[in-house]
Amino acid sequence: MVGRLPIVLALAALGFSQNAEQKPAAVASAEAPKAAAPAEVKPGNAPEPQKPIQIQVNEVIVPVTVTDDKGRFVSNLDLNDFRIFDEGKEQKIEYFSRERSQPVVVGFLIDLSNSMRIHWKNFQDAAIEMALNMLPNDPKFSGYLITYANEAELAVDTTTDPEPIVEKLQKVKPGGGAALYDAIYLACQKRHVINGEPYDPRRVLIIIGDGHDTASKKSLDEVLEIAQRNLVTIYGMSSVSYGFTTEGDQNLIRLAEATGGRVEYPLNGLYSDVSGYLSIPRDEGNYAIQPGTGGYAGEVSSGIFKSVAHIAGEVTTQYILRYIPSTDPVTDDKPYRNIRVSVNLANVKVRARKGYYPQGAPGAGGGS
Numbered sequence: 024m025v026g027r028l029p030i031v032l033a034l035a036a037l038g039f040s041q042n043a044e045q046k047p048a049a050v051a052s053a054e055a056p057k058a059a060a061p062a063e064v065k066p067g068n069a070p071e072p073q074k075p076i077q078i079q080v081n082e083v084i085v086p087v088t089v090t091d092d093k094g095r096f097v098s099n100l101d102l103n104d105f106r107i108f109d110e111g112k113e114q115k116i117e118y119f120s121r122e123r124s125q126p127v128v129v130g131f132l133i134d135l136s137n138s139m140r141i142h143w144k145n146f147q148d149a150a151i152e153m154a155l156n157m158l159p160n161d162p163k164f165s166g167y168l169i170t171y172a173n174e175a176e177l178a179v180d181t182t183t184d185p186e187p188i189v190e191k192l193q194k195v196k197p198g199g200g201a202a203l204y205d206a207i208y209l210a211c212q213k214r215h216v217i218n219g220e221p222y223d224p225r226r227v228l229i230i231i232g233d234g235h236d237t238a239s240k241k242s243l244d245e246v247l248e249i250a251q252r253n254l255v256t257i258y259g260m261s262s263v264s265y266g267f268t269t270e271g272d273q274n275l276i277r278l279a280e281a282t283g284g285r286v287e288y289p290l291n292g293l294y295s296d297v298s299g300y301l302s303i304p305r306d307e308g309n310y311a312i313q314p315g316t317g318g319y320a321g322e323v324s325s326g327i328f329k330s331v332a333h334i335a336g337e338v339t340t341q342y343i344l345r346y347i348p349s350t351d352p353v354t355d356d357k358p359y360r361n362i363r364v365s366v367n368l369a370n371v372k373v374r375a376r377k378g379y380y381p382q383g384a385p386g387a388g389g390g391s
Contacts, residue, residue: 082347083348085376086376105366107365109349111363112354120342127164129158132231135197145323145327154185165224173200175209204241225343227257228250232261235271247281259278259285260331283374358380358381360380
């Protein structure tokens with residue numbers, strides 16, 4: 024397994040600031056809803072008491088990522104650089120933050136279907152590295168593991184300790200169908216939640232797979248609404264290789280874009296002229312061509328771990344905007360309201376969730 028040093032170097036190369044600060048514009052008056060404690064916290068690693076995040080029940084929270092034309096995080100923006108629109112009407116931003124290393128609870132959703140076999144060892148190592156980097160035994164950061172093949176399984180419940188997740192990832196092997204949508208439902212409804220969710224810490228899902236679904240009882244539309252109601256941001260690390268396509272890719276894109284995340288394609292940027300690429304014909308198995316070794320293997324490893332760095336860095340380095348929607352007789356009764364965030368800066372890309380359900384309860388549901 025690749026060590027943590029490449030991730031640290033990659034984050035530095037991506038331009039993630041280490042000196043960010045929090046700038047509250049205003050804080051509303053009602054305490055965030057509290058949920059159950061984490062399922063597992065090691066002795067001596069219990070969370071320290073934290074000041075509650077103050078919100079109003081109708082306040083909307085919007086994590087925002089801003090990158091330049093080279094994909095680097097833009098870390099020096101202020102409150103006045105942002106504008107936010109709810110159903111086309113500009114809103115007053117009540118709270119603004121650009122704090123580094125923001126608390127999060129991360130769900131790692133790992134595809135164990137047959138489609139993962141060809142590059143399984145690389146993605147297994149990537150998932151382990153991501154867990155170790157995003158759960159540094161700090162009470163601010165919690166995570167859980169859900170694996171999915173023919174069925175979705177909560178393999179490790181919410182914890183601040185990465186070791187149970189690492190141990191489980193080292194043992195699992197791919198085989199079977201893919202119940203991705205059921206895995207998302209499980210993440211939103213059937214795990215233990217911790218104090219402060221979904222405001223502090225925020226909720227994030229990272230899907231490692233190709234986005235296809237062959238076995239779920241839930242539909243894409245159902246779980247997308249559940250994710251949005253639970254204020255979840257979804258990221259994807261696609262396992263699709265260079266030169267191949269999959270209909271599941273649109274599923275990942277839709278889930279990520281609607282919730283303010285994005286999809287990484289670590290194997291799609293590899294060059295076909297790298298020594299060893301699709302160079303060894305084979306007769307057995309489901310694949311007509313065997314990816315070679317040498318330079319190609321190095322490119323695969325490098326591409327995957329760059330994607331780990333991109334996702335891990337972005338998850339804990341976002342701007343947080345909160346606002347109380349202004350009243351409007353025309354749009355107040357809409358079951359779903361659209362959001363648009365803009366930045367007063369040229370040549371940047373802004374990513375934020377596309378909308379919200381104003382009547383949706385923020386709690387994670389069945390976990391307790």
